[in-house]
Amino acid sequence: MRTFPPYRAQVVTEIPITTRPQREQALAAAGYNAFNLPANMVTIDLLTDSGTGAVSTAQEAAATAADRSYAGSESFFRFRSVLSELTHYPHILPVHQGRAAERVLFSAVLAPGRISLSNTHFDTTRANVELLGAEARDLPCAEFGDLDSREPFKGNIDLAAAEQILTGPDGNRVGMMLVTITNNGGGGQPVSMANLRAASKLCRAHGVPIFLDAARFAENAWLVIQRESGYQDKTPREVAEEAFGLVDGCVASLKKDGISPMGAFIGLNDAELAQRCETNLIATEGFRTYGGLGAHDLDRVAQGLREVLDPNYLGARAAEAARLAQQANDAGVDIVQPPGIHALYLNAGRLLPHLPASRFPGHALACELYLEGGIRCVELGSLYLGTLDEHNELVTPAPFELVRIALPRRVYTQGHFDYVAEVLADIAKNPERVPGYRIVEAPATLRHFNLRMAPA
Numbered sequence: 001m002r003t004f005p006p007y008r009a010q011v012v013t014e015i016p017i018t019t020r021p022q023r024e025q026a027l028a029a030a031g032y033n034a035f036n037l038p039a040n041m042v043t044i045d046l047l048t049d050s051g052t053g054a055v056s057t058a059q060e061a062a063a064t065a066a067d068r069s070y071a072g073s074e075s076f077f078r079f080r081s082v083l084s085e086l087t088h089y090p091h092i093l094p095v096h097q098g099r100a101a102e103r104v105l106f107s108a109v110l111a112p113g114r115i116s117l118s119n120t121h122f123d124t125t126r127a128n129v130e131l132l133g134a135e136a137r138d139l140p141c142a143e144f145g146d147l148d149s150r151e152p153f154k155g156n157i158d159l160a161a162a163e164q165i166l167t168g169p170d171g172n173r174v175g176m177m178l179v180t181i182t183n184n185g186g187g188g189q190p191v192s193m194a195n196l197r198a199a200s201k202l203c204r205a206h207g208v209p210i211f212l213d214a215a216r217f218a219e220n221a222w223l224v225i226q227r228e229s230g231y232q233d234k235t236p237r238e239v240a241e242e243a244f245g246l247v248d249g250c251v252a253s254l255k256k257d258g259i260s261p262m263g264a265f266i267g268l269n270d271a272e273l274a275q276r277c278e279t280n281l282i283a284t285e286g287f288r289t290y291g292g293l294g295a296h297d298l299d300r301v302a303q304g305l306r307e308v309l310d311p312n313y314l315g316a317r318a319a320e321a322a323r324l325a326q327q328a329n330d331a332g333v334d335i336v337q338p339p340g341i342h343a344l345y346l347n348a349g350r351l352l353p354h355l356p357a358s359r360f361p362g363h364a365l366a367c368e369l370y371l372e373g374g375i376r377c378v379e380l381g382s383l384y385l386g387t388l389d390e391h392n393e394l395v396t397p398a399p400f401e402l403v404r405i406a407l408p409r410r411v412y413t414q415g416h417f418d419y420v421a422e423v424l425a426d427i428a429k430n431p432e433r434v435p436g437y438r439i440v441e442a443p444a445t446l447r448h449f450n451l452r453m454a455p456a
């Protein structure tokens with residue numbers, strides 16, 4: 001099939017072009033932590049696909065016409081109507097971003113000592129479970145453990161492991177199951193409809209509520225259509241509707257597949273649970289018809305959700321990711337296979353075998369991409385997931401040393417991605433030149449955002 005992005009640029013933004021000495025200085029001043037870099041020192045920003053998508057003229061037109069009434073604004077009704085049609089949940093609550101939706105829902109479902117089961121909790125999701133004194137247990141399927149395998153649904157939850165917990169001594173402590181589509185913490189891999197259907201059946205048999213973390217529901221639907229038998233002739237909207245229909249509700253950041261700078265929602269079937277969430281929402285986020293969002297963002301999201309389900313858009317975006325994955329492979333850089341859509345996960349451990357986990361090969365590759373090409377991305381390896389001793393030396397490494405290259409929606413063209421591939425290829429020609437890093441300073445919580453490093 002021929003694919004191309006079904007949009008063109010009407011307004012553009014200049015991007016900073018820097019020299020290597022300038023980047024060396026900027027990275028040193030940032031304590032070798034990309035989160036500390038000023039954006040005007042970044043040429044290609046692949047740190048996240050969240051809130052970074054380019055909005056359409058239709059979204060901006062809708063935002064201009066937004067209704068800023070405190071209660072019952074027309075913008076809210078447009079927002080709710082798009083989400084009701086998509087999810088069929090009777091209760092839709094707007095929230096300013098995904099982690100706030102998590103906090104509000106989880107505080108109504110979990111309590112100290114309770115357990116949340118997931119394919120993988122995203123980092124804020126885990127933090128919101130743990131802040132309630134509950135326990136977050138990740139149960140990724142066994143196939144995910146083989147980074148090179150081309151199994152189509154490596155985002156699936158391990159249902160045998162879930163059943164073992166539900167029928168074991170901890171069974172009565174399980175407060176919920178949360179299935180993350182696509183599995184951002186697990187290589188951006190999709191979850192199959194068969195897995196979701198079976199997860200739902202299992203949870204219902206044990207009286208445990210099941211929710212989606214649906215931040216990338218449209219991209220998951222696209223990968224289901226491509227990879228799961230019986231779905232080839234469905235539209236992304238039909239697949240997404242079916243997914244929402246299999247569970248009791250969802251939390252979803254709309255900064256990803258809502259293609260909006262800000263926004264999220266909670267969708268629920270249960271009226272009593274929705275009522276408890278609404279009380280919390282009003283006390284902490286905002287009234288139920290804006291939930292901490294500006295009216296313009298309610299309208300941007302409503303329009304973004306219509307655009308994101310366009311098969312031409314999803315097909316072109318998936319092709320963009322697959323092409324960059326192929327270019328990385330051609331350059332000798334392995335990625336987590338098969339490529340998903342919102343990000344590529346580079347296998348830095350394999351590219352930089354001269355660096356032990358204690359010198360953080362993922363972080364080293366992320367730093368090198370910045371120094372070599374002004375490209376910003378983030379490590380997902382021992383720096384993020386490993387455990388440290390009191391001298392900030394690594395004690396337990398992460399199972400993998402990865403770098404996530406996130407792909408903002410509708411922002412960069414093939415030319416930019418060719419540039420990224422060229423920079424990667426240049427690094428891969430002499431990988432042994434890439435230095436390792438040591439931790440200079442690391443706070444106890446949310447360490448990857450705040451730590452300071454130095455070459456070692």
Ligand code: F0G
Nearest residue numbers: 048050097098099122124184215253255
């Ligand atoms: N769930 C998933 C799967 C996510 O990827 C994110 C955010 C959230 C929840 C939280 O949503 O940012 O709106 O509060 N992921 C971003 C990322 C930050 O870069 O992957 P939020």
